[in-house]
Amino acid sequence: VASAIALLPAIFAYALFKRFGAVAKAYRFFLCHSKLDAGAFARWLKMQLVASGRIKKDVFLDADNLESLDTLLTFVATDVQ
Secondary structure, three states, X not given: OHHHHHHHHHHHHXXXXXXXXXXXXXXXEEEOOOHHHXXXXXXHHHXXXXXXXXXXXXXXXXXXXXXXXXXXXXXXXXXXX
């Protein structure tokens, strides 16, 4: 019991960090598509997500936001929630 009580400050600090200290990411959703098969659907889905007003961050659509395929994996790992 004493060890569990001793861990409470660490657990509380971790929870605070996860809630307030984590780096904010620019995008909530990442949409990637095949232009021939699903280009129109991906664009429509992005428009619906943004128009819903329920998301607080932007939606990444590869056709709009991707500048280079070389940075795709890094971008997804660091900028998408």
